[in-house]
Amino acid sequence: MKMLLFLTLLAHGSVSAAPNATLFFADEQKITGFPSHLQKGAAGEPPEIVWIAPAINEPMLLKQAKMLEMRLDTPPLQLEGGGHYAQLTLNNGDTVRGELTLLDDASVTVLTPFAGELKFRRDMVDNLRIIQRPTLLYSGPKDGDWKLNPAEGGWALQGNSLVSSGQGTASVDIKYPERFRLGVDLEWKTGLRFHILFLCNEEKDEAGGGYDLFFQEHYVYLRKREGTGIRGGGGFIGPTASLSEFSDKEKLRLELLVDTRTGFMSLLLDGRTMQEWTDPTPPAADNANRLQFATDDAQQLRVSRISMSPWDGNMEALATESPPAKTAEVAENIQQIVLRNGDIVQAETLKVASGSLAAKTVHGEIKIPVERMRTLTFKKPSGNSPTPKKMLGDVRAWFPEGGRMTFRLDDLKDGKITGYSQQFGTAEFDLTAFERIEMNIGNLELEQQRPKIGW
Amino acid sequence: MRLRFSILFAAVIPGLLTAATESDQVTLSDGSMLRGAVSDLSAEGAVSLTPEVASGKVIIPRAAINNVKFAQAQAEPETHASMITLRNGDSLPCEVLGLDASQVRIRTWFSGEHSIPRAAVASLALGVRPQRQVYTGPGDIATWIENVGWRSEDNALVANERGLIRRDIQLPANYILRFRLAWEGAPNFVVDFGEVAGKQTQSDDRYRFSVNGGGVDLKRQRPGGRWSPPLFASGPLPAMQGAGEAEFEFRVDSKSQEIHLYIDGRWVKRIIDRSSTALPPGTAITFQCMGNNQGPQQIKSLEVFEWDAMTQRHQNEGPGAGKEDSIITSDGERFGGQIREIAGSGASATVLSENVHAPDGVIRIALKNVTTIYFVGPDPKLPEGESMTLQLRTKGLLTLKESHFDATSLICQHPLIGEMRIDRRALSSLYTSTIPVSDQPDQP
Numbered sequence: 001m002k003m004l005l006f007l008t009l010l011a012h013g014s015v016s017a018a019p020n021a022t023l024f025f026a027d028e029q030k031i032t033g034f035p036s037h038l039q040k041g042a043a044g045e046p047p048e049i050v051w052i053a054p055a056i057n058e059p060m061l062l063k064q065a066k067m068l069e070m071r072l073d074t075p076p077l078q079l080e081g082g083g084h085y086a087q088l089t090l091n092n093g094d095t096v097r098g099e100l101t102l103l104d105d106a107s108v109t110v111l112t113p114f115a116g117e118l119k120f121r122r123d124m125v126d127n128l129r130i131i132q133r134p135t136l137l138y139s140g141p142k143d144g145d146w147k148l149n150p151a152e153g154g155w156a157l158q159g160n161s162l163v164s165s166g167q168g169t170a171s172v173d174i175k176y177p178e179r180f181r182l183g184v185d186l187e188w189k190t191g192l193r194f195h196i197l198f199l200c201n202e203e204k205d206e207a208g209g210g211y212d213l214f215f216q217e218h219y220v221y222l223r224k225r226e227g228t229g230i231r232g233g234g235g236f237i238g239p240t241a242s243l244s245e246f247s248d249k250e251k252l253r254l255e256l257l258v259d260t261r262t263g264f265m266s267l268l269l270d271g272r273t274m275q276e277w278t279d280p281t282p283p284a285a286d287n288a289n290r291l292q293f294a295t296d297d298a299q300q301l302r303v304s305r306i307s308m309s310p311w312d313g314n315m316e317a318l319a320t321e322s323p324p325a326k327t328a329e330v331a332e333n334i335q336q337i338v339l340r341n342g343d344i345v346q347a348e349t350l351k352v353a354s355g356s357l358a359a360k361t362v363h364g365e366i367k368i369p370v371e372r373m374r375t376l377t378f379k380k381p382s383g384n385s386p387t388p389k390k391m392l393g394d395v396r397a398w399f400p401e402g403g404r405m406t407f408r409l410d411d412l413k414d415g416k417i418t419g420y421s422q423q424f425g426t427a428e429f430d431l432t433a434f435e436r437i438e439m440n441i442g443n444l445e446l447e448q449q450r451p452k453i454g455w
Numbered sequence: 456m457r458l459r460f461s462i463l464f465a466a467v468i469p470g471l472l473t474a475a476t477e478s479d480q481v482t483l484s485d486g487s488m489l490r491g492a493v494s495d496l497s498a499e500g501a502v503s504l505t506p507e508v509a510s511g512k513v514i515i516p517r518a519a520i521n522n523v524k525f526a527q528a529q530a531e532p533e534t535h536a537s538m539i540t541l542r543n544g545d546s547l548p549c550e551v552l553g554l555d556a557s558q559v560r561i562r563t564w565f566s567g568e569h570s571i572p573r574a575a576v577a578s579l580a581l582g583v584r585p586q587r588q589v590y591t592g593p594g595d596i597a598t599w600i601e602n603v604g605w606r607s608e609d610n611a612l613v614a615n616e617r618g619l620i621r622r623d624i625q626l627p628a629n630y631i632l633r634f635r636l637a638w639e640g641a642p643n644f645v646v647d648f649g650e651v652a653g654k655q656t657q658s659d660d661r662y663r664f665s666v667n668g669g670g671v672d673l674k675r676q677r678p679g680g681r682w683s684p685p686l687f688a689s690g691p692l693p694a695m696q697g698a699g700e701a702e703f704e705f706r707v708d709s710k711s712q713e714i715h716l717y718i719d720g721r722w723v724k725r726i727i728d729r730s731s732t733a734l735p736p737g738t739a740i741t742f743q744c745m746g747n748n749q750g751p752q753q754i755k756s757l758e759v760f761e762w763d764a765m766t767q768r769h770q771n772e773g774p775g776a777g778k779e780d781s782i783i784t785s786d787g788e789r790f791g792g793q794i795r796e797i798a799g800s801g802a803s804a805t806v807l808s809e810n811v812h813a814p815d816g817v818i819r820i821a822l823k824n825v826t827t828i829y830f831v832g833p834d835p836k837l838p839e840g841e842s843m844t845l846q847l848r849t850k851g852l853l854t855l856k857e858s859h860f861d862a863t864s865l866i867c868q869h870p871l872i873g874e875m876r877i878d879r880r881a882l883s884s885l886y887t888s889t890i891p892v893s894d895q896p897d898q899p
Contacts, residue, residue: 029489031487041510048509048510055483055485055515056483056514056516058513060506063510153691167690189750191750193668296668297641297668299641300640300699
C-alpha cells in the first residue's frame, strides 16, 4: 500500500515542488529526501510528515515528537536589482522582508515573493526599516564557484554556506569595482581565527597581493600582502583593533567598504562602523580578481551570505544597513520616522499607500516617498505590545538570506507550507523560501541537541 | 592479511568494545541514519527496520545501506581465549576442540560447534587473553596532585585556562596508555608521560605529546632537560578535524623501544625512540591545558594496560616465507613442519608436528606453551556473488551470504564454515561491502 502511495506521489509529481531536504532528529538521527504532505497521526499526537526518501522505495510516516529541524537546499533570495524593500521586526524578534504595500492604524502589509501579501497586526510589529537593494556583483557561495584547498578536511560547501573544520583555504574569482562593499555572515565556535584575503590576484593558483584582514580572537589586523600564501609578506596598515564583538558573539554580519582610489577601508560589524584604515598606495581594482578565506587550524567557522556590490563612497549610504538611530525619548502616542538624510519626523498617525507615506504631524500632514525612509518605530498601545501566544506545533522557519518567522505548522503539501500566527493569521509559504525549519521549539530537552547539528 | 591481524589483536584489548546502545542503527549510503529495531534481513540483503521516529516498518534495499550497527547489551559479551583466522581473512574467537589432518574443530558460545576444513584455516592464536588493566580514570580529582586550573565534570577533567594536573598511574614496563581529549574550538593540550612520580621538574626524562590547532607532535626530554627532535609530528589529523574529540593511544614496548600511536582506534605510526638506550623510567602522567580564556578542554576515559608486546609480535609475525606450517611458542621459538594433530585435552593437550630435527621426526609441544599456529596451503576457492561483512561484538569478522534473522539468531551461510546460527547478542555491525578503514581496529 505504501509502495503504491510512493509511486503515485512520484507519478503525479505532487512532490516535485519540494526541494531536497534533510530532516534531523534527536540522537543524531537524520534522513534525506523531501516532504510530501502531512497525515493524521496517532490519537493525541501531532500530524506525521509523509517523507519521500529516494534511498528507500516507500514513503515514511515520520513522527514529529523527536524532530529537531528540516534543512532545505534553498538558495538565498536574490535582493539585487536596485530599488528598496522593507524589513519588519516583529515583537518576538522575527524579521520578514518584502515590499511595503500598505500601512494603516491596524496593520502593516508587505508583498513577499514566497507567500504573496502578508498582513501583520501593527501592534505586533516593533519597527520597520527600508533597505536599499544593492546591485550585486556576486552573491553566494554557490557550488562550482569556490576552489577548496585541500579538497577535503579544510573548507567544505554545505548548502548555502562555506564551512571550515580544518586548516585550508576557499577561493573565488570575483570582479572588484573601484569602490565596493564586501559582506559575509560569520558564525564560529569558541574564538575566531580567520583570514579574509581581498583585492588579490591569481599567482600560480594562489592568492597573491591584495590585503589580509586577519581576525584572531578579539584582535583584527589589516596587512598589505606582497606575495602568496597566508603570510604573504608586506606590512601592517594602521592600528590593530580590539573588538569585543568577536569575544561576546559567535555570529555576526561583517561588511568591508573599500575605496581603491583613496585607499580608504572601513570595517562594519552588524551594521556598525568599528574600524577604519587608509593605505596611501592602494592596489588597483582592475588587477584584482580573487577573494580568499583562510584558516590556520581546526577552526569551526561558517561563512554565508557572501555578497559583493558597488559602493558609491558615500558614508550616508552606510546608514541603510544600520540599526535604528538612538534618538530622544518620544511621547507614547508619537511614532518616529528616521529619513535617509538623517531627519527625524514625529507623527501622530501614519499611512502608507501607493509607495508614499502620509504622516500627520504637529506641523500638518506631510507625504514622503517610502524609498526616502530609513526606519519607522511604531508606538505601542499603552506602552505594551501583546506577545504572540506559543502554540503546540509552533515551528521557527529561517530564510536563507537572513531573518526568521515563527508559526504553527498547520499543513504541508505540494511544496507549500501553511502556518498560523497571531501576528499575520494564516498564510501559505513556498517551502523553498526557507533554509531550515526548526521543530519542537518549545521542547527544552531537544533544544540542547540543536547546536550539534551542522558542525 | 592485514585485516586478519587487526582482528587478532583487537580481541585481546578490553574496552574497545562498542558502548552499550539500546537500539539498532542503520546508516544509509546517502548519509542518513536511523535508529530502531531491525527485524529481518532478506536473502537479497534488504533490512526491515522499525524506526524510532516513524510509524510502521520500512524495508531498506541493500543498495541503500552502508552499515547496520546492532543494539548492544549493557554487559560485555563472553569471549574466548583463542582466535581462529580463515584464509579469506575472516576470524572468530573460539575454543579449539581439536585438530587433525583434515579439520580444525572449534566451539563458540554464540554459534556452537563447527568443523572447519583445515585448508580453510590460516592461523590459530592461542591463549589470547585480555591485557591486565592497571589504571582506569580519571576518577576522583582529589586523588590527582599539583592541580592548577582543572575541575571534574561528568567523569572528565575540564579546564578553560592554562593549568596542570598530575598523578602516578603506575605505568608498567610495557604498556598501553589510552585517553580521550575533547575541546571546543581548537585543542590545546600537552601530555607528559613516563616521568618520575612526585613533583614535576623541568628536567625530567619524559615523553611530551602536544595536541593543538596546528597538529600533534611527540618529543622526548632526556635527563638534564634536553629535548629530542620530534619523534613524530603531523598537522591536524583527519580524525581530529571537526570532531572536537579524539582518542589517543600509545603502545609502548621497552625492549624494542617502539611506540605505536593510534588515534580513534586507527594505527597511525610506529615510532622507534633512538634518543636514548632506554625508555623514560617514570610511571606518572601530567596533563596541561595551554590556552587561556578558551572553550573547555577535557580529558576523559584514561586507561592503562600492561602490554604483552611479545605475544602480539608472535601473532603478527605471519606464516613466514616457508612452505611449512609453523608453531610459535611463548618463549619465542618457532618450529616449521607439517602439523599432524592436537593430541589429548586440557592441560595435557599437545601439538604434534613433523620436524626433521626431532629424533623420531615428530616434535611434541605442550599446547599451553603455544601462542600461534600458522597453516600453509593453497587458498581455497570462494563462491562468487554479493556478500555482507559481519563484525562480531567479540571482535570477530565474518563474510556472510544469504543471511536472515529469527527471534534470537542471524542464520547465514559462511563460504568456508557453512551454515551458521549466530546469537544476536554477539552481533556488532553488518556492512554491505568491506568495512571502511575508519571502522577497523588496526595494527601495524
